[in-house]
Amino acid sequence: MKKLTLHKLIDKIEGEAHIDFTFQNDRIESVRIAFGGSRGIESILKGKSALDATVITPRVCGICNHAHLIAAVRAIEEGYRRSGVCVELSSKAKRIRDITLGLELVQNHIKWFYLTLLPKLCALVGHNEFIPFAKKAHTMTLSATKAVALFSGQWPHSSYAVVGGVTCDPTQVELLQALFVVDRLICEFEQEIIGIDIDRFLSFDKVADIETVKGDMGLCITLMRRNGLDAIGRSHDRFMVLGGSHLSPLGKSIATVTAGVDTRYVETFEQEGTASIGVAYKGRLYEVGPLARAMVSKNPMIRALHKRYKDAVLCRVYARVQEAALLLVTIKQMLQTLPIDEPSCVLQPNTIVDDFEGEGSVEAARGSLIHRTKVRSGKIVSYEIITPTQWNLSNGLSNESGIAALSMLGLYDTQTATLVFRTFDVCSVCTVK
């Protein structure tokens, strides 16, 4: 039978992507994903002062800017350490960075759920109930970003993380304000998204427990299962976490077998027909993001779902929503126990290292983000940024399909395929940094 190629422009994914779907025998046989022109952040950084990376790199991305800030500052800190300077952050500074980064992930997951996933899912399956998606996304986003701003001054594009700690030195007043806002956010999350108590939601560890989820996530699960969308979208079933955090240790997981990782084995490759590079680890492709973090950290509920669904849509969607819940509870605990009298920044002023090389990795909303900087005479001579979407959205290697590309193969229509595509929470701007 003749092959047919359909071109689709996918928008509202922090920019756009172009996908060519090639059909044979009514099924998608191959997928090519392309992103627009590069914006040149890495070349813009050349010749600038080492610390300027903490101002310029957040501008890679409007939605995960904070993760870029943390990766940039970690790269410089690691470079300083390698040069023999002691940069041991106070637990207060570490905690504050975790809180703000965690809140960025929460706002991202909420926007993804209400603006990227659920409206498209409802449209695809013909669920016509009126749901004020934007209103729900907005209310919860406001709370999350306000809580970030109490420490970082603003979101997006703060530069409040500096070598040795953070610039803010909050009082109990900001702390209690943040706690109040996060508490309200937890209530909103319970009422709107899961419809049940957050601790109960997080205690789930059996597939049958998903029947108990109510709210919009309950609706999402029901719509996916009723329409046979829960078990589609499987890929290589390999997962990678390169930026260790309270969410997950470093590691990889091939199906459920976990092992250690080293960023030395991360390889990037050029791709034809797109401005985006691809990323592999020792010649193999891995999925990054909330599902990877849950798999590597052996999260009981995600492991249970994985046993049934493997890396299918339901598992990927559930992992992202569950991660938001997990973050909210952890952030609240961190706020309650923040040692406010510790120093915010440990580095003595005027400590400047002129020549160094450093690498910083962080778990951003969509997965592992790596910054590598090389500095000579105080100026950046090379800067490399490897973003999560480059892991998930590559077109593959000669011997294996890309992660998202593989997940769409075999499907019968482009609408279903693009829904699967959206479960990866694609970020176009990060891809063409």
Place this chain on the structure above:
Amino acid sequence: MRWRKISIVPYGRRRKMKKPKLLWLQAITCNGNVHSFFNHPQFLDLISRYEVVYHPMLESSCKLEDVFARNASCDVLILEGAIAKQEDELVLHYAKGASLIVTAGTCATYGGVFRQKDPRQIGGFLFDNQNITERHEAFCQKTVSIPGCPLHPQWLGFVLESFLLRRPIEKDRFLRPKELFGYTVHEGCVRNEYFEWKIDAKGFGQKEGCLFYEQGCQGPHTRAPCNKILWHEVSSKTRAGTPCLGCTQADFPTGDFFQTPKHMGIPARLPLEVPKRAYLTMTGMAKSFHVERLERKLIDYE
């Protein structure tokens, strides 16, 4: 500036009338202004008074393909991102038909971060860094600049509200609303007393001290009401101990952040329009006194 006549009426009667059409068009951008504007507390109230022709995040009445094919039209054009000279035809098409153009953010206004990839080819819509572009003459009347990396949601909100109410906006030479950019970031900064008495911050992460002398704060010579209209209604960079990076200025990003460039021990860039002699005299006087309260910690935890 005055608005061209279109079918817009005050709030009370707006339900009966057609909503003005709003198109959010992106060039070379990070999407930061979309996300920042979403932080506006009354975002949905405001945006629902417009017909959203296209928005990069929200459901819109037009598909992006139709926007690209020039099958859409708009009354208000919001431009985000720096513009490459060879790719400005689509922008010009919608700019011609619009009654109001807002350059949202520093990239669209002056070129910003992404201009630095190729300053000869990439710039803002009506300004290229400090200089005007060839589009300036045709569009300066109906354009309002809202620089900022990102813009503050309520600054853009102010322009969109003014348009709905047909209230004229007074603009400065960079087409910025005077009501907003008449202020500097320094005004309203909680560290002002340290500035007055020339007491510098002893490193980052301190509640005390002014960030202008050592940490590279650009607040005294940057125009923006960041410390008047607070971010998220609660904070600002300087309130979080971060020096102002001058992100609303035409030359952003200047580089060499987090340190104050100096000539013979004096900050190279002085507060806006303050003569050097006046600055030196005041500094000499202030430094000849000791205010013990300002030399102590603000809060002494026991």
